[in-house]
Amino acid sequence: MLYPAPHYSSALEQAVDRYPVTVTPDTSVAEVIALISQLQNHCPFPRDLRQEPDKSDSRTLMQPTGIRSNCILVVDKPTPIGAEIVAEPPEKSNLLGIFTPRDLLQLIATGILDNPEETTLEHIRIGEVMSRPICQITESEDQDIFTALSMFRQHQILHLPVLNCQGHLVGVVTPERIRKVLQPSNILRTRRVADEIIADVLTAPVNTSVLTLAQMMATHPIGCVVIHNQLTTNKLEPVGIVTAENIVLAQFIQLNLAETTAETIMGIPQFSLKVKDSLWRAHQEMQARQLQRLLVSNDQGELQGIITQMSLLRMLDPTEMYRVIRQLQQSVYQLQSEKIELLRSRNIKLEKQVQERTAQLHEQLQRERLLAKISLQIHQSLNLDDILNTTVAELRNFLSSDRVVIYQILNTGVGKLVAESVGKGWRSLSEHRLTEEVINYYQYAFNDHHIYTVEEIETAQISSEELQILSDKEILAYLVVPILQDGQLWGTIEVHHCQKSRYWLPSETNLLQQLATQLAIAIYQAQLYQQVQALNTDLEQQVLDRTAELQRKVQELQQLNILKDEFLSTVSHELMTPLSNMKMAIYMLKLAPTPERQQVYFDILENECLRETNLINDLLNLQNLEAANIPISLDMLNLVNWIPRITQPFYSRAQSRKLVLNVELSPDLSPVRTNTSSLERIIAELLNNACKYTIECGEINLKLETIETRYDLEVSQKLRLQIANQAEIPEQELPRIFDKFYRVQNADPWKQGGTGLGLALVEKLIEQLNGKIEVTSQNGWTTFTIDFPI
Template identity: 90%
Template sequence: MLYPAPHYSSALEQAVDRYPVAVTPDTSVAEAIALISQLQNHCPFPQDLRLEPDRSDSRTLIQPTGIRANCILVVDKPTPLCTEFVAQPPEQSTLLGIFTPRNLLQLIATGILDHPEEATLDHIRIGEVMSIPICQLTESEDQDIFTALSMFRQHQILHLPVVNSQGHLVGVVTPARIRQVLQPSNILRTRRVADEIITDVLTAPVNTSVLTLAQMMATHPIGCVVIHNQLATHKLEPVGIVTAEDIVLAQFLQLNLAETTAATIMGIPQFSLKVQDSLWLAHQEMQARQLQRLLVSNNQGQLQGIITQMSLLRMLDPTEMYRVIRQLKQSVYKLQAEKMELLRSRNIKLEKQVQERTAQLQEQLQRERLLAKISLQIHQSLNLDEILNTTVAELRDFLSSDRVVIYQILNSGVGELVAESVGEGWRSLSENRLNESVINYYKYTFFDQNIYIVEDIEKARISKEKLQILSDKKILAYLVVPIIQDGQLWGTIEVHHCQKSRHWLPSETNLLQQLATQLAIAIYQAQLYQQVQALNTDLEKQVLDRTAELQRKVQELQQLNILKDEFLSTVPHELRTPLSNMKMAIYMLKLAPTAQRQQVYFDILENECVRETNLINDLLNLQKLEAENIPISLDLLNLVNWIPRITQPFYSRANSRKLVLNVELPPDLPSVRTNTSSLERIIAELLNNACKYTIEGGEINLKLETLPIKSDLQVSHKLRLQIANQAQIPEQELPRIFDKFYRVQNADPWKQGGTGLGLALVEKLIEQLEGKIEVTSQNGWTTFTIDFPI
């Protein structure tokens, strides 16, 4: 049955939940999860995942009015609650332990629930995984609600069991119930959310698995994770919140925690506090929305932290305020007593100490300012010379010394002066160097101690030679500190006192050592910057070179694209023209009435077939010449007899175009060893082009001769073939006439056609014969000159 809630006079009694859920240690974890899941005041899950209690199930919780504690108390003996799972007051039972959502998170985080074949929720007893209460509150008249608040804060807990004087369980106190009872409006209205905000919160993206969230909460004291979207400014935009209770509910629904994402179970925040809001507003929102935590964001919607029930209750805990007040009072009394005693007995001594302390503080302040100034200079500038010059100037002014210098040890073993600050009336050491013996002495000294001090050169153990060097520099006292970089002596800082001897204070030596450390950092940064600059310069050069190379490649690709277009516009036409002629001849054969007409069409068929065959062979031969080095056979050729034979067909062609073909052969032209078919193809292509492009009535000249080649070792000869015709090729077109498929624009007024392969094939054949071809075009003549070795 449901007992009516009694009326309690004190705030603590009203805050006790006297209807806690209590079970025996033999209860399974699965049943415990079901109970905790049904204790939640709200369900953040989507509609299809929400837990709808079965009204016909006798185990459905009957919740009394008020906020219920979402924990399970483990007691020693069964009660009606334990057997019927209904909310009733505990009866004469002793508290053994407590099971909260954090216990379940620990099970999930440690992987116990990952192996259902070994340990399922139905087989694990709650007595095996419960927590032994850290503390419990005994119900008495001496206890008040602030005692509970102090225990919450001291033990970092959210559930406080309450027992009577006989040790029997009475109920449980939670921060939510205390906050509901107190209604601390006056105090909370005066404080801002910014005073109690918790900024150290756990955050995770929306696609994080629930298992990962459980592991995060198990290792941190905060019982929730803020789910966020990542903004472009690297700020967090909260979109929801997942609590330990949500994970308990997910476990109760038997969701796959490793595959279920935070977006599935998170509670979408319908309200977000601002840092300037009052804690009273936070209190009201928690009550109205039945929440234990609220998000805090700025005006741009970016996450700032969270406010919890404990944040609100902390304002009401007088323990901390009393402790601070007592300490302040004790400190005030002590300070007043000390002040009176000092004023009575040691007024003069106090003034002296105050003056000394003030001087020390001023000196310390000056040292800190100097270090800060030099450190700022180091961070703001990567110019090593500027940093070193600033250091020596500031150091000389601070120490009131006559000269401060910095030496750098070179690879040769000597010390070069790299920075100097000299007082008025004293000589500069800019031309001075530290010899190798001085550097070695410094290295030996610095091996045992980090500083070298001489307060009076007359009293120091210094050799006569070194004493003379110091006297020449007008040095009476000096201080040397090493600059160590990567374990090696980079250089030294030297402070010279030239007016008189000087006692160096420990604060001064410490300052120099700190400055030496700062300079070592500056030197490293400057060297690193120089290396980066060098790398950047080299990289820029590489980028420029690569860009130029890419531009060349682009130009080549563009040229190839142009050639491709020319090929696609020229070659298909040249290939189709013979086929069209053959097709027309075949058609006319069918209609020819006489044998004489048929023979005409047969001749056309034969000529066009030969033309098509030659074109295809040119393409194949050119491709073969470009793809590999084809071996050729060489024959002994008598040019005097051979040239007239191969040029004979071109006389008739020249006459048909009203051209004059002149062939000049010396009678003593020697025989040469060459490939006859290749040489014939070269001459035929050049004569064919000459006949095709020479103006009407023009001349074509072919000339063969031998020329000597002189060298230091022997005298050899070469065969020169020249073919010239009256035609002009524009100068800008000459470099491209040997390209495949390239034809000079507007150079074929008779529209005789062509594929642009002839000269490309000629060039490859000449290369195969180890020859060389050159072309010139000027004064209306174009001349091809070919040299072959003999």
């Protein structure tokens, strides 16, 4: 069955103050301040400072009993009786503005009221300083009290004008009136003051001037200042509270705000909440004491914050209501669970007794299973590592410990870790060794008890050095059992408990002693087996080594044969091509009809002869470099003057190919000691390749600079040469570009030819100069980087 949604219009109607105080724009600020002063529910000032209203004054408020909002509404029409100020329901009046204590604070803070001689409050009209309403609500069935609450939170206001359908003023709604109408006791009882406390409050000493307080409150949304005594640097003792209404009263009785201190006008708190109090108590105290704010302090009387009307109204949010309902439901479920738990408690006790007896039987079966499994492992395998690793893993799982290790005592007198099982989250001791002092201490302890246990290292009688070692290993309790072989200490089994202290049961110590005996037998069998295996392995290894050596020799011979065939094929082709071209040119010379044609063939002969000569020279140079037969001489070279000279020919070559050649020299280049011809050949080969393979209209960049490298405290310098061009080499081809006669496939669309010896020669020349070359190719650029030591 569907129920209609509830309407809250009745609650909103009850919360509307239909007798708001209204004035016309021509009313003076002094009169408005007087009205706001009379609207307050109580006066904190001493009686000699108070000013009682004149009951004979026709403007005295004739208001119905109940809560009145401390704001003045400015309307366009005068009152029906001809006076400027009334407290009757507005009739067809249009709302022009609103004036609240916060607006008065703004006037004081901005200095408008500082010089009463020049501008008195009687001469300032309320229409000049009033605020335009930030928002307003229209009275209708579609509007409910939650709409007003949302507008209070969204716009940070405390007064919400209410208009009728014609736009005429009906009244005003405040948080206090909403709280009095709803009184959400169930919700407020379930929440604590700590949930809604406002800790960010303004505080000031008792000697602070009222003018300063007004300036502080003008920009703060809470609208009050807590007056305090300083207990310590971070602890305050509240002694009073000053609100915007207090400052209105001070202005009304014409006190000098700059000279009057907070102690004069503050309201002395007779009561303060505790953080553990409920919001319902805060609501009741506000209602009983007619206050809009309450101080919150701890048990020592130190200030914690305040609770305001808006803090209570925030609990009326539908989301908060839903959360409270969920909490109540959870409480019901918890009570039901507790009842069920009580019914189950007796069964649990019986089940626990059965489980204890079952656990004892299970533990005994587990011990027997562990011993049987390790014994089976010993008989099935003679591999000592497998036996030891199985032992530590099974033992850690059975004892539910954090770490189990086995140490072997070496001939040097120290203990080496040979097996370990570590639980998740704990550090491995794989690099740790037992010192000779620790081993001697264990041997002394084993003479009496054949086992060594520590249930809690903090209470054990151990030295501070040993305590520090155990703390470093994260050990809180441990157990050590010796592994004896022929009466000699072979090693130890150690069980570490790292989470907390542990009492070692007799059954557990007996189990470890039995395991130590089984391991001693397994170790003896494994040692015999290892000796036999070592003899067989030595013979097999000798056979394998001889066989591998023969195979390696055969592979080397096969590789040399392949390299020989490739070399002869490449060299014969590269040598025969120029010879064939020369032979054809000679033949064409005999048939040439004119001297011009003869000159063409002579040029071909000359170029091919030069090509043949260069190829032979490159082969000879490369052979000499590989054999390290060519001694080099080093000379001082001025790079700043030398580089432009050797790169000059490449400008014209780049221009003929529509390329751009950029040369960048670092200004701090100093003369270097190098072989001039080798360095010139390196740069020439790299620039030749760049001109040959760069795309049309591309760029070639040559950069030469000095870089510094630091190693520890030493600083060294290198000469760095970079040549980059717009051409990309496939990544899989990069490792082979320095091989002899190797050319990247499909990288020469212009069919310019080449021997494939250039980069191989460059690499050898760089090695001769103790340099290093690296090449990268990506994003359409190939970059050669060469570093030479200085």
